């Protein structure tokens with residue numbers, strides 16, 4: 001079994017499709033291990049997306065990710081990391097395959113409904129970031 005971190009981003013929360021997105025995970029044998037709905041601070045986003053801090057869209061990304069509540073989910077299942085990335089679809093919803101979460105629910109390339117860890121290393125870092133072991 002593998003774990004990965006998913007975030008349902010503010011645009012999708014505002015569209016009231018949390019349940020529809022979770023249904024896609026559960027229908028594809030991903031189980032919810034931990035979950036919480038929170039509002040991120042600018043500092044949270046800067047730390048979480050540190051790899052993107054020099055990208056031209058970074059200020060926009062911080063404004064977007066702090067614009068409303070997000071749902072943080074630890075998903076668990078066989079090949080959870082790649083499975084979640086496949087279910088999400090491409091970063092740009094215009095390029096996302098039909099039926100993927102981003103094709104169905106994203107607004108555009110910057111407001112793209114969900115985040116998913118992209119490797120075992122980032123999954124571990126991201127899960128520890130939002131659900132530190134006590």
Ligand code: ATP
Pocket residue numbers: 052057061090091109110111112114115116117118
């Ligand atoms: P995420 O890390 O959120 O799962 P991703 O791995 O598909 O998305 P990244 O390249 O890591 O894509 O980009 C992180 C986030 O930054 C994207 O999900 C999107 O919200 C935003 N972003 C990425 N590229 C662009 C861009 N060219 N213009 C605007 N926003 C962008």
Ligand code: MG
Pocket residue numbers: 116118
């Ligand atoms: Mg990424």
